[in-house]
Amino acid sequence: xxxxxxxxxxxxxxxxxxxxxxxxxxxxxxxxxxxxxxxxxxxxxxxxxxxxxxxxxxxxxxxxxxxxxxxxxxxxxxxxxxxxxxxxxxxxxxxxxxxxxxxxxxxxxxxxxxxxxxxxxxxxxxxxxxxxxxxxxxxxxxxxxxxxxxxxxxxxxxxxxxxxxxxxxxxxxxxxxxxxxxxxxxxxxxxxxxxxxxxxxxxxxxxxxxxxxxxxxxxxxxxxxxxxxxxxxxxxxxxxxxxxxxxxxxxxxxxxxxxxxxxxxxxxxxxxxxxxxxxxxxxxxxxxxxxxxxxxxxxxxxxxxxxxxxxxxxxxxxxxxxxxxxxxxxxxxxxxxxxxxxxxxxxxxxxxxxxxxxxxxxxxxxxxxxxxxxxxxxxxxxxxxxxxxxxxxxxxxxxxxxxxxxxxxxxxxxx
Amino acid sequence: xxxxxxxxxxxxxxxxxxxxxxxxxxxxxxxxxxxxxxxxxxxxxxxxxxxxxxxxxxxxxxxxxxxxxxxxxxxxxxxxxxxxxxxxxxxxxxxxxxxxxxxxxxxxxxxxxxxxxxxxxxxxxxxxxxxxxxxxxxxxxxxxxxxxxxxxxxxxxxxxxxxxxxxxxxxxxxxxxxxxxxxxxxxxxxxxxxxxxxxxxxxxxxxxxxxxxxxxxxxxxxxxxxxxxxxxxxxxxxxxxxxxxxxxxxxxxxxxxxxxxxxxxxxxxxxxxxxxxxxxxxxxxxxxxxxxxxxxxxxxxxxxxxxxxxxxxxxxxxxxxxxxxxxxxxxxxxxxxxxxxxxxxxxxxxxxxxxxxxxxxxxxxxxxxxxxxxxxxxxxxxxxxxxxxxxxxxxxxxxxxxxxxxxxxxxxxxx
Numbered sequence: 030x031x032x033x034x035x036x037x038x039x040x041x042x043x044x045x046x047x048x049x050x051x052x053x054x055x056x057x058x059x060x061x062x063x064x065x066x067x068x069x070x071x072x073x074x075x076x077x078x079x080x081x082x083x084x085x086x087x088x089x090x091x092x093x094x095x096x097x098x099x100x101x102x103x104x105x106x107x108x109x110x111x112x113x114x115x116x117x118x119x120x121x122x123x124x125x126x127x128x129x130x131x132x133x134x135x136x137x138x139x140x141x142x143x144x145x146x147x148x149x150x151x152x153x154x155x156x157x158x159x160x161x162x163x164x165x166x167x168x169x170x171x172x173x174x175x176x177x178x179x180x181x182x183x184x185x186x187x188x189x190x191x192x193x194x195x196x197x198x199x200x201x202x203x204x205x206x207x208x209x210x211x212x213x214x215x216x217x218x219x220x221x222x223x224x225x226x227x228x229x230x231x232x233x234x235x236x237x238x239x240x241x242x243x244x245x246x247x248x249x250x251x252x253x254x255x256x257x258x259x260x261x262x263x264x265x266x267x268x269x270x271x272x273x274x275x276x277x278x279x280x281x282x283x284x285x286x287x288x289x290x291x292x293x294x295x296x297x298x299x300x301x302x303x304x305x306x307x308x309x310x311x312x313x314x315x316x317x318x319x320x321x322x323x324x325x326x327x328x329x330x331x332x333x334x335x336x337x338x339x340x341x342x343x344x345x346x347x348x349x350x351x352x353x354x355x356x357x358x359x360x361x362x363x364x365x366x367x368x369x370x371x372x373x374x375x376x377x378x379x380x381x382x383x384x385x386x387x388x389x390x391x392x393x394x395x396x397x398x399x400x401x402x403x404x405x406x407x408x409x410x411x412x413x414x415x416x417x418x419x420x421x422x423x424x425x426x427x428x429x430x431x432x433x434x435x436x437x438x439x440x441x442x443x444x
Numbered sequence: 445x446x447x448x449x450x451x452x453x454x455x456x457x458x459x460x461x462x463x464x465x466x467x468x469x470x471x472x473x474x475x476x477x478x479x480x481x482x483x484x485x486x487x488x489x490x491x492x493x494x495x496x497x498x499x500x501x502x503x504x505x506x507x508x509x510x511x512x513x514x515x516x517x518x519x520x521x522x523x524x525x526x527x528x529x530x531x532x533x534x535x536x537x538x539x540x541x542x543x544x545x546x547x548x549x550x551x552x553x554x555x556x557x558x559x560x561x562x563x564x565x566x567x568x569x570x571x572x573x574x575x576x577x578x579x580x581x582x583x584x585x586x587x588x589x590x591x592x593x594x595x596x597x598x599x600x601x602x603x604x605x606x607x608x609x610x611x612x613x614x615x616x617x618x619x620x621x622x623x624x625x626x627x628x629x630x631x632x633x634x635x636x637x638x639x640x641x642x643x644x645x646x647x648x649x650x651x652x653x654x655x656x657x658x659x660x661x662x663x664x665x666x667x668x669x670x671x672x673x674x675x676x677x678x679x680x681x682x683x684x685x686x687x688x689x690x691x692x693x694x695x696x697x698x699x700x701x702x703x704x705x706x707x708x709x710x711x712x713x714x715x716x717x718x719x720x721x722x723x724x725x726x727x728x729x730x731x732x733x734x735x736x737x738x739x740x741x742x743x744x745x746x747x748x749x750x751x752x753x754x755x756x757x758x759x760x761x762x763x764x765x766x767x768x769x770x771x772x773x774x775x776x777x778x779x780x781x782x783x784x785x786x787x788x789x790x791x792x793x794x795x796x797x798x799x800x801x802x803x804x805x806x807x808x809x810x811x812x813x814x815x816x817x818x819x820x821x822x823x824x825x826x827x828x829x830x831x832x833x834x835x836x837x838x839x840x841x842x843x844x845x846x847x848x849x850x851x852x853x854x855x856x857x858x859x
Contacts, residue, residue, distance in 0.1 A: 103843035104543065106832050120854060122847060123618050124611075126541050128519065196539075203538050206622030417521050428518040432537060439535060 036319040037291075041071040042214035042278055044253075044310035046260065047110075049081045053260060054305065059084045061300055062307050063091040066114065070095045071314070074114040075214040078308075085112050111215075125200050127193045128425040187225075188351020190218065191344050192429045194225035198232040199432070209286045210319055211235065213279040216253075216310060221274055228344045231337045232436070235279035238290040238315045247295030250274060253311040257298030260309035278315045285322045292316040338440050345433040352426040359419035366412035372405045451734040452706075456486040457629035457693055459668075459725035461675070462525075464496045468675060469720065474499045476715055477722050478506040481529070485510045486729070489529040490629040493723075500527050526630075540615050542608045543840040602640075603766020605633065606759050607844045609640035613647040614847070624701045625734055626650065628694040631668075631725060636689055643759045646752045647851070650694035653705040653730045662710030665689060668726040672713030675724035693730045700737045707731040753855050760848040767841040774834035781827035787820045 046052050047059055059079075066074055066088075074096065079085050085101045092099070096114035100122055103109065113119070194217075205211045213235060219226045221237070230237065239251040248255050252272030256263055266272060282288045294314045300307045376398070461467050462474055474494075481489055481503075489511065494500050500516045507514070511529035515537055518524065528534070609632075620626045628650060634641045636652070645652065654666040663670050667687030671678055681687060697703045709729045715722045791813070 103839040103846075104836075106835050106839075108839065119850075121614075121617075122850070123614050124543065124843065126543065128539065128541060199536075199538050203536075204618045204621075206619075208621075420521050421519075424518040424521075424523065428539065431518075435534075435537070 038073065038317045038319060039071045040212065040214060040278055040315045040317065041066065041069070041074045041312060042276060042314070043075075043307055043312040044077045044216040044276060045079050045084075046308040046310065047079050047081065047084050055084075058305065058307055059087065061303060061305070063088050065300060065307070066092055067095055070116070072116045073212075076112050076114075077216050078110045079112050080107055080110045082108065088112075088114070123204065125196070127196055128428075188348050188354075188426060191225050191228065191347050191351075192425060194219070194229045195232070195344065195348075195429055195433065198229045201233045201235070205283060209282065209284050210288055211281050211283060212317075214277065214313070216276045218275050224340065224343050224347060226277075227340045230279065231340045233281070235281050236288075236290075238278040238280060238293050238313075238317075239274070242290040242293035242315070244292045245294070247293070248272060248297050248311060251293070251295060251313075253295060253313060254309070255298055255311060258306050258309060258311065259298075260306060276310055276313050278313050280317060282319070287320050287322055289318045289320075290315055291318050338437060341433055341437050341440065345430055345437070348426055348430050348433065352423065352430060355419050355422040355426055359416060359423055362412045362415040362419060366409055366416055369405045369409035369412060373402065373409065376402050376405065453488065453732045453734060454486045455627065455629060455693055455730045455732065456481065456484070456489045456727060457691060457729075458490075458722055458727040459492045459631040459691060460494050460499075461723040461725065462494050462496065462499050470499075473720065473722055474502065476718060476720070478503050480715060480722070481507055482510055485531070487531045488627075491527050491529075492631050493525045494527050495522055495525045497523065503527075503529070538619065540611070542611055543843075603763050603769075603841060606640050606643065606762050606766075607840060609634070609644045610647070610759065610763075610844055610848065613644045616648045616650070620698060624697065624699050625703055626696050626698060627732075629692065629728070631691045633690050639755065639758050639762060641692075642755045645694065646755045648696070650696050651703075651705075653693040653695060653708050653728075653732075654689070657705040657708035657730070659707045660709075661707070663687060663712050663726060666708070666710060666728075668710060668728060669724070670713055670726060673721045673724060673726065674713075675721060691725055691728050693728050695732060697734070702735050702737050704733045704735075705730055706733050753852060756848055756852050756855065760845055760852070763841055763845050763848065767838065767845060770834050770837040770841055774831060774838055777827045777830040777834055781824055781831055784820045784824035784827060788817065788824065791817050791820065 043062065045059070045062060047055050049055065052058075062076075074092075076088075079088070079101075082101065082103075089099050092114050096116055098115040098117065098119045099113060100119055101108075101112040102122070102124060104124065104126065109124075197213075201211060201213065211233075217226060217229070221239075229235065239245065245251065248257075249271050252269075252274045253276035254261055254266065254274075255272030256266050256270070257272070261272075278290075278293070280288050280290070292315070295311045296307060297311070298306060380398075458477065460474070460477060462470050464470065467473075477491075489507075491503075494503070494516075497516065497518075504514050507529055511531055513530045513532065513534045514528060515534055516523075516527040517537070517539060519539065519541065524539075612628075616626060616628065626648075632641060632644070636654075644650065654660065660666065663672075664686050666689045667684075668689055668691035669676055669681065670687030671681050671685070672687070676687075693705075693708070695703050695705070707730070710726045711722060712726070713721060795813075
């Protein structure tokens, strides 16, 4: 970096809401996103909810000229929906699956099927050299999406989202040790003051581009789900007249670099110069200044440690609540499976008895008897499946709780 | 490291084969393992297949005095079976689930249920300071287990194991950048010359303690599954009169350190001084010398790059073979689901016709009609489930193939 000691990096982040057959005016919007990205030529584009590989291919074909490097993260039944376009080479990618992602039987929510949204890490935008600098710099940007929140008052998914926030934070800590700059963009499905986002920021030291930006332009309070957007569900936003902020660009410098957010923008209900929005979410666009410092700064945690202890303790308590709920569900599904099995055994004994001629005549009608047996088999299978699922859930929640306990001990033991 | 520039690290690795109700003489063997570990006092103990948390707790209670730090990795329905005991503090842990791990319907093999054996990373045995050295050193040892090989001639799991080997290698590359020494111990379920182990070693630069050891003592060729062990299945070892080597201790130094394997030992069919073995696998014990060098050595790949290109190409070809097999299975299960659905529809039409009195009299017996409907529903459900599973399999294999393609391009473009 002898020549020019500063790099200006323009980042675009958007939850595209591009679900085939379900999202309104999908193809039109994807075309619009592609046109805008081609015109604006950002350095790095992080997209979520591009569920169809066809849409990704279309975007890739359109953007090949200005974003020669791109990656689509494949996973799960439908895919992860995550993709990245970049002006700089993508040297390597790594996928990390969340261990918990909702419940398969909550069909109406569907997160479980959506490929367990991954945290993805693109290592080494080595293209810093290509940006006119003398030093190739490692910069792992992550694109991610956490479990959606469906009901804020009684949020059954909070423990799962906390496990995901913790795993994401751990993943960033472990993979970014040798990086110069860490960048994370995505729909985190958490409000800025939520325990999950405080945990993620505190445990990784990531800074919030919205809070740090010198200039801001866009929706009030930086909201990214606003009533002004024609695709948002107005009823869900009733308690929040301004909207909510759940899409973020977070960053930090690790070694001898500094990062500053010069400008942050969001779209405001419609795409710039258009009459429809890109998506039901607003796009977040940040201009970052990355500069080499004289001496190494050393890794630092973003939050003062006593506060961090409080945040981790709060998160651990919530995970504990989720753990006890999961243990109760494991117990009740196990009990239901045992009851169904007992009923089946009883029926088998009765049927054998009737066959052996112990009972006088035909004691029960054949049809109801068979229907009852089918019902018992169905309940047995279902309850066993759920029992196994909740057993896994209990294990993962226990594992996270223990990791948090270990983290707290390490924080408290530090001089 | 001003005082003593050398650290001698004694590592113990064993696949314990401790499956409740299934493994022979389990409790006796776990007791024996605990006694030996307490007597020998290694620095680091990596255990696999400790499937019962109760066994882990017993070991922990027994070993607390000489190994004050330990961790059990929870995951899946049964657990990961992996645990670690250490003389030095364990500062942090990270779990990474393999994206593919066999087939849920291969009940007789069971890998799928065994918590998707994880690659686990224990970051920072900061206790180097505790070993009398002036510098705290990061050393992430991994304990892992890959998918078992059930038939060498027609190994249907090879692509899955290659995906796992690749993911493990990627995980090590991404998490070890800031480490001084990387250590990996476990049952890799691969012979030393297999493409998966060549890929893992080539892509990470890890060295094989058996090949590098100055002194070796134990089974011929370092085998860890030997006919001499009373618990091994002799028929499986018929083509290998000496046995096979599938348990490894691998290591590398990254920054300004060097690691040398001074001594490697295996048990030889029985536990030292006993008449029964620890397990059906032999234990592997390495004594490593870790030394600080004057200048930084820089990360190096273990294999010369032209060879590495060949290895990655070979692995990619195998993954491609697996991909095409998965695509065929996805197609045939999809077709079966459609056929079952058609049959159901046909029956519905026939039933409605009969109800509307279109057919003269009762055209088919009720019982066979209902049985056929139940059969069709069963096939529909099963085929749909399998179709979804193979869809995920296809996505993961495609993702790995693409990552390998990207790696090959990067290797070939290097000056």
